[in-house]
Amino acid sequence: MLNRWLMVLVAVCGAALLSGCATGGSKAVVHDAQVLNGIDVLVRNGFDVLEGQRVGLITNHTGLSREGRSTIELFNEAENLELVTLFSPEHGLKGELDRKVEDSEDPLTGLKVYSLYGKNFKPTPEMLEGLDVLVFDIQDIGTRFYTYIATMGHAMDAAGDAGVKFVVLDRPNPIRGDRVFGPINDVDGKLTAYHPSPLVHGMTVGELAMMFNAERELGADLTVVHMEGWRRDLWFDQTNQVWVNPSPNMRSLTQATLYPGIGLVEACRVSVGRGTDTPFEVFGAPWIEPLSLAARLNSLNLPGVRFVPYRFTPDASKFKGEACGGVQVILTDREAFEPIQTGLSIVRELRLLFGDDFDVDKVNRLLFEEAVLEHVKASQWPEDYRVLWAEPLEAFMAVRAGYLIYE
Incomplete structure (x- = not known):
């Protein structure tokens, strides 16, 4: 009987720990809302x-x-x-x-x-x-x-x-x-x-x-x-x-969370994992060396995220059937994660490591902010990027406040 109760206790505690890990935090998600659409x-x-x-x-x-x-x-x-x-x-x-x-x-x-x-x-x-x-x-x-x-x-x-x-x-x-x-x-x-x-x-x-x-x-x-x-x-x-x-390659909340960062390189000669089981949780290309890229990205200590060297072969979309080197993106703390700092850091490191193999100018097809991209191309540090949009973002937030429905 005691062994059975110990097994139940382990199962419950394990589930709680897994739930905490899934949210990227130290405690489990509290499902406290009954939302009507x-x-x-x-x-x-x-x-x-x-x-x-x-x-x-x-x-x-x-x-x-x-x-x-x-x-x-x-x-x-x-x-x-x-x-x-x-x-x-x-x-x-x-x-x-x-x-x-x-x-x-x-x-x-x-x-x-x-x-x-x-x-x-x-x-x-x-x-x-x-x-x-x-x-x-x-x-x-x-x-x-x-x-x-x-x-x-x-x-x-x-x-x-x-x-x-x-x-x-x-x-x-x-x-x-x-x-x-x-x-x-x-x-x-x-x-x-x-x-x-x-x-x-x-x-x-x-x-x-x-x-x-x-x-x-x-x-x-x-x-x-x-x-x-x-x-x-x-x-x-x-x-x-x-x-x-919501779409064929948006298969989880984790992918939706990573998408604004990883998606920035989608217009470039980089696979963002379309044609794999984990789109927007991996990215790579045949010309990327995964060990050096992962090491450089991890050295930045970007909040809420880590990078694992990874190789994959997409079965659809960009680089279909070609072996790609790259990284797997691990969301460790979604509350701390800053998607744009992460995305622009990826852009910066791809340019520094792989030069003209990375067609950096195509980033602006989704970024739509030339001044920011020019700073990234000049190898400015990721923490400095936010200064460039601080004033326009403050003005947007003031306008946005007038249209918010919910607390």
């Missing part, structure tokens, strides 16, 4: 804000209620609204495609699905004809260059021009709503830098919609259906919600 609140309230409306829905496979029912299904069954048209973002309605997406037909409803990641990034007037309201319900991951928020912005712009109402069903920022990092983009990009903001913005899609609408003067008749129970200090695994991969 915008779709859950809308359903509970009898679809009140859509009563009697002809609806176009911008969504994908992440548009789910807490019970796992799709927003498409819920809208299609609702008796007090008419679902007319569907729109899909990058990766398509099912979130499976890593290429431009064609228009299609939804097998559940038989409705037309217009792609907003193909010939058009923005709904055309013809697509919006006969609609009273556009609804947006997609899970974002909290990084500026993830394209879903730009899709929302372009759709709001089109809705404002067409006199069609716009409703956002809000969802959590999975990497928290109180962590903001990085420079402000100095140009607008169609899908990867829609609005001047830091790389990690710490906002929900509903808050971003309010900011886009006001600051860009889009003129949309906007309603945000708020979440209930969400706090800014919550990581996604503290919301008691089911993780659904």
Whole structure:
């Protein structure tokens, strides 16, 4: 009997320790929130804000209620609204495609699905004809260059021009709503830098919609259906919600946390692990020597992260079938982790170690801040980079404060 109780005690303690390790901290995550997404609140309230409306829905496979029912299904069954048209973002309605997406037909409803990641990034007037309201319900991951928020912005712009109402069903920022990092983009990009903001913005899609609408003067008749129970200090695994991969290569909260740093080199001649089991947890290239790179990166003592020499061969995407040297990125403390300092440090070390083999200028295809990149190219120390964006970031934070919904 005693042995059995000892085994139970060991199992419980082991689970607690593993939970603590998974969060990157010294104690286990406390799953203390029961978060209702915008779709859950809308359903509970009898679809009140859509009563009697002809609806176009911008969504994908992440548009789910807490019970796992799709927003498409819920809208299609609702008796007090008419679902007319569907729109899909990058990766398509099912979130499976890593290429431009064609228009299609939804097998559940038989409705037309217009792609907003193909010939058009923005709904055309013809697509919006006969609609009273556009609804947006997609899970974002909290990084500026993830394209879903730009899709929302372009759709709001089109809705404002067409006199069609716009409703956002809000969802959590999975990497928290109180962590903001990085420079402000100095140009607008169609899908990867829609609005001047830091790389990690710490906002929900509903808050971003309010900011886009006001600051860009889009003129949309906007309603945000708020979440209930969400706090800014919550990581996604503290919301008691089911993780659904938002895109084919975003497969865990750890990857979403690392993404704004590791993703900075994705436009370069570097694999970020697409075509492996752990995208954005590894990076490398055939020309990288893993031992020297890992040693240099670890010598910087970057907070919350360590680097392990690693070799891998992607079976898809960049360097498909080629052996790559690189590093595995280990998140040791997600609370301390600073993604942009880490990402720019990686850029700096790749340039110092491997010279012209690393096409450093392509970093700006996602960074969108030439002055910062020039300092990195000049081999300035990583701690100095933050001085470059301190003043613009402070100004952004002042504007951002006016659009925050949640405490």
